[in-house]
Amino acid sequence: MPEPTSPAPTFPMHISVAEAREMLAALLPTPETETVPVGQALGRTLAADLQAKVSHPSATESALDGIAAREADTLTASAEAPVRLKIIGESRAGVSFDGEVGEGQCVRIYTGAPMPPGVDAICPVEELRDDGPEHVLLLRPAFPGDVRPEGGDFRAGETVMGAGLWLTAPRVALAAALGHAHVPVLRKLRVALLSTGDEVIEPGQPLLPSQVYDSNRIGLSAMLRESGCEVIELGHAPDSPASLQAAIQGAGGADVLLTTGGVSMGKYDFMRDLLIEHGRVSFWKVRMRPGGPAILGGWNGLPVFGLPGNPVSSLVVFHVIVRPALTGQPVQSLKLRAVTPFRGLPTKTAFWRGVIQDGMVSDYGQQGSGILRSLSDANALVIVPEGGGVRAGEEVDVVLL
Numbered sequence: 001m002p003e004p005t006s007p008a009p010t011f012p013m014h015i016s017v018a019e020a021r022e023m024l025a026a027l028l029p030t031p032e033t034e035t036v037p038v039g040q041a042l043g044r045t046l047a048a049d050l051q052a053k054v055s056h057p058s059a060t061e062s063a064l065d066g067i068a069a070r071e072a073d074t075l076t077a078s079a080e081a082p083v084r085l086k087i088i089g090e091s092r093a094g095v096s097f098d099g100e101v102g103e104g105q106c107v108r109i110y111t112g113a114p115m116p117p118g119v120d121a122i123c124p125v126e127e128l129r130d131d132g133p134e135h136v137l138l139l140r141p142a143f144p145g146d147v148r149p150e151g152g153d154f155r156a157g158e159t160v161m162g163a164g165l166w167l168t169a170p171r172v173a174l175a176a177a178l179g180h181a182h183v184p185v186l187r188k189l190r191v192a193l194l195s196t197g198d199e200v201i202e203p204g205q206p207l208l209p210s211q212v213y214d215s216n217r218i219g220l221s222a223m224l225r226e227s228g229c230e231v232i233e234l235g236h237a238p239d240s241p242a243s244l245q246a247a248i249q250g251a252g253g254a255d256v257l258l259t260t261g262g263v264s265m266g267k268y269d270f271m272r273d274l275l276i277e278h279g280r281v282s283f284w285k286v287r288m289r290p291g292g293p294a295i296l297g298g299w300n301g302l303p304v305f306g307l308p309g310n311p312v313s314s315l316v317v318f319h320v321i322v323r324p325a326l327t328g329q330p331v332q333s334l335k336l337r338a339v340t341p342f343r344g345l346p347t348k349t350a351f352w353r354g355v356i357q358d359g360m361v362s363d364y365g366q367q368g369s370g371i372l373r374s375l376s377d378a379n380a381l382v383i384v385p386e387g388g389g390v391r392a393g394e395e396v397d398v399v400l401l
């Protein structure tokens, strides 16, 4: 049965989630590179490979607080027959011991301190007894394994981080450890955001019958910022072609416009016809639930992605289509055992909300696309492929929310 569109659709319909993601990504510009202080690089995409400017550790060092000795001198040490060594100095992080350690000698050493020449092993303080001011008794042998070799983490000149890497907090720390005060990153994508609908009002205003607070715009704006984007807030437009058109014109300078609402079949859903008349439609409808009515098109060269108005649908479409396209980072899924069954749909991939507990996932229960509290209570999307279905006890693919 063809969809009741007017004129007859000349664009792809009912495409797969992967196709939708690829088509959106293909319309986005490749952003230029800019340089930012490493402390401000969180959530950005690395634009070039990063080489280590230094080695880490910069010298062979101790992993423990104790004494540094020659392993061979300590092999017979035990609680019953301790080995006695002479302390000839101290090496601590930042202040190394310059002399050479000879047979029967040791130095006090602390975690991160360089190993003096001549020693190769560590005995920790827990296994030592003082024997006068200048000697120490070892209750067990010193171990070479408690030494961190120079360059054991990375070596100067080595390429440690690759272009395209998403800069998480640990990766920002690594870039700093490599010696980079500034890092090259892709410019933030500028994403214009518009919510639509006559019934949608700002939180804080009194709610009249049949109105709803604009939660989508707040949630999408937050998710965009989490995804390393610059958000151009276009606010909200009522359901009329003229106001939508005026609002879309306001997206000048953006790399892409995201809208929410007005993409389905209702008399007041204008997004599709507006794009058909004034722009272009790349696809309408994705074989997924929730989120089926999503639309992609263009308006005077500006890519326009219309998310459905239902709050859960807009979140799910953002998670599995928009975010990966904007960030270039794939959707990460893991396999978990299902506690409850999850139904499949014959012609759609289902993304059901789930709750992960004790390493297993169960159905959140209420799967309606308007159940907003599920976005807070659930912590996973359970993916059931088209025509599939999951029985309790089976493994299922899960995306963390």
Ligand SMILES: Nc1nc2c(c(=O)[nH]1)N[C@H]1C(S)=C(S)[C@@H](COP(=O)(O)OP(=O)(O)OC[C@H]3O[C@@H](n4cnc5c(N)ncnc54)[C@H](O)[C@@H]3O)O[C@H]1N2
Pocket: 195, 196, 197, 199, 200, 212, 213, 214, 215, 216, 217, 260, 261, 262, 263, 264, 265, 266, 269, 290, 291, 292, 293, 307, 308, 309, 310, 311, 313, 369, 370
């Ligand atoms: N006859 C059909 N009806 C519907 C179909 C269909 O295929 N045939 N698809 C359904 C599906 S699936 C979805 S999803 C929705 C999507 O519809 P729209 O994108 O046109 O969204 P609206 O009708 O504008 O709103 C739907 C719902 O969401 C609330 N909403 C809208 N914007 C916001 C916002 N910014 N913050 C919070 N809540 C919002 C709105 O009040 C409605 O309750 O269509 C189905 N219908």
Ligand code: MOO
Pocket: 289, 290, 291, 292, 293, 308, 310, 313, 369
């Ligand atoms: O996405 Mo509609 O997304 O099934 O309510």
